[in-house]
Amino acid sequence: MVSSDFPVAAPPTTRPVWLIIAVLIVADIVSSIESSMMLVALPRLIEAFDANAADVSWVITAFLLVAAVSAAICGRLGDIYGRRRLLIILLLVSVIGSIVSIAGGTLASVVIGRAIQGVSGGILPLCFGLAREHLPAKRVPTAIALVAATAMLAAAIGGLMSGIIIDNLDWHYLFVAAGVIAIVAAAACLALPKSTIVARVERIDYPGAVLFTAAIALILLGVTKSATWTWADGRTAGCIVGGILVLAAWIRWELRTDSPMINIRMFARRTLAMSMAAMMSVASGLLGGATVVLPMIYINPTGAPVGLGLSATTAGAIGAATTVIAFAAAPISGRISARVGSRWALVVGTGLGIAAAVGMAALNATVVGFVLAAMVALLATSFVSTSLPNLVVEEVPAENTSEMTGVITVVRLTFTGVGTAIVTLLLSLSVVPGTQFATTTAFNSVFAFIGACCVAGLVIALLIRPRSHRTSAVPAPTPAVGTEA
Known part of the structure; x- marks a missing residue:
């Protein structure tokens, strides 16, 4: 058994471990909810503004573009100037985005507001950095796993919240809810310990x-x-x-x-470079591919080549239930990372992904069989989404934690989009004449793509060199004379 690669100690703090983790989870919920809350609202916006789907889709695209950039740049700025301070700023800026979306009265103002909300994409890497900065070393892997898995759970909550609001209230209340949650999260972040980071005098690139x-x-x-x-x-x-x-x-x-702005020389480190390559692979397959076909197969009518004929409500309930189970598995991934290294948590995740791809191909004729395959797919997603940030944290110096976890977040967002585009293309290449339904051959090609991506991720994971009996790539951060305000 190898020892943990995380810092052997953390700066002393009077805050309970559970409180720090809870606050980080609450902050991460804001970003995840804001990323998913508009998906079910698109038809309502089309109606409200008498606009076409292409124009309205910019409320999704604008958020995604800003979120990807924010993840890397704000991660770097947090490492330099203090993560707690910047986290609170991002949460308050996202509130401004909600206000702009509510007050503008035009589709353009909603798009602008959503772009402003996109700064919340920088929250996750800051939370990773804060976990490493303030928690005891043995708690860091599990904390990072929980925070990373929160994105899955909160996205499901965001979709459910949006559906309830859209069905019963005006779409403006989506932004009211998002703004209130962000304000609560910003207030909660005041309970975090003051940063031990001393703002460095660096020229901004x-x-x-x-x-x-x-x-x-x-x-x-x-x-x-x-x-x-x-x-x-x-x-x-x-x-x-x-x-x-x-x-x-x-x-x-x-x-x-x-x-x-981003120290790309660090990618000369084998483990860091291979972690990014693994994220490219699994994000394309599991995150980008499975998330497209799962709801599609649930809702497609039984008369389609592949479809279970479930209602949207039933499909949503199944999705929420399986997501909760996947979230519950996150601490297991964290414990594996702490005991034997995150490499092995990634091996488990990619192995589950391969099994899920086979299961989706073989068991899509029955609800029970396909739900079991979907559950395995979400468990795989939970393991890979939590193990890869832990791999990065194991490898990089403490002062670069948010910067490099920000980069892997950008990679995840980008290649999730790539995977979604590839799966959409594969499904469009073979459809039943006179219908919009993809053929069995098209779905099998998607399952093969997901499986191939997971196989590639598994091979990369096995090629990562495990650390042997050394405590950390870098020493743990020590209390500084000056602290963040």
């Missing part, structure tokens, strides 16, 4: 921030809009290729500057 923002925005825009624009549209290829070129220019700049 503005060119790097601009290039990174442009690159990620272009790539994500091309990927997320591919279903609307189609892959044959020049705008799709233009955005993706342009984004890749800007990303290459950003990498060159970051390697030349003395104070980079």
Whole structure:
């Protein structure tokens, strides 16, 4: 058995461990709810503003673009200037986004408000950094697993909350609820210990921030809009290729500057680089693929080649129940990370993903069989979503925790979009003539894609070199003379 790779101690604090973890979970709930709350509201916005679906979809796209950039940049800024302070700022800015969406009275104002809300994408990496900064080493893996898994649970809660509000109230109340939750979370964050980080005097890498923002925005825009624009549209290829070129220019700049926005030299570390590669793979398959086909198969009529004919309410209830079970498994992933290393938690997750892909292909004719396969898929998602941030935390210095977990969050968001686009394309390649339903062959190709992504993730996990009997890549943070206000 290998020993934990996490810091051997944390700065002394009078706050109970359970309180710190609870506050971090509450903060993470804000980001997760805001990311999912508008999905069921799109038809209502189309009606309210007499707009088309393509225009209204910008309330999703605008949030996603800002969230991806915020995850990396705010993670870095939190490492430099103090994570607690920045976390509270992001929560309050997201409240401003809700106010703009409510008060504007136009679709454009809702899109702008959602873009402002997107800064909450930086919350998760800040929570990871705060967990490492303030918790005892033996509690860090489980805390990170719980915070990471909260995203799954809160997304389901957000969808349920949105459905109830849309069915009974005006869509404006979605933003009222989001704003209230964010205010409560910001107040709760005052209970966190003051940071031991002393604000460092560093030149902010503005060119790097601009290039990174442009690159990620272009790539994500091309990927997320591919279903609307189609892959044959020049705008799709233009955005993706342009984004890749800007990303290459950003990498060159970051390697030349003395104070980079993101220290990409750290990717020379084998474990860190392979963790990012594993995230690319599993995000494309499990996060991007399974999340598309599961609700589709639930709701498709029994007369379709693949469909169970469930009502939306029943499908939602099954989704919520299986998500709760997956969340409950998060501490198991954390304990595996603490006892034998996060590499093995990732091995378990990708192995479950392979089993889920086989199960979805073989058991989609019955509700019970497919629900069991879906449950395995969500358990796999829970394990990979919690083990990969822990792998990053094991590898990087404490002062880079939020920065690098922010990067892996960007990778997750980007490749989830890539996986969704690929699965949508695969399903569109073979449909029953005269209908919109994909054939069995199309669904089998999706299951094969999900399985292949999990196999790739498993191979990468097995190639990661386990640390042997050493306490940490870096020493634990020590109390500083000056602290964050």
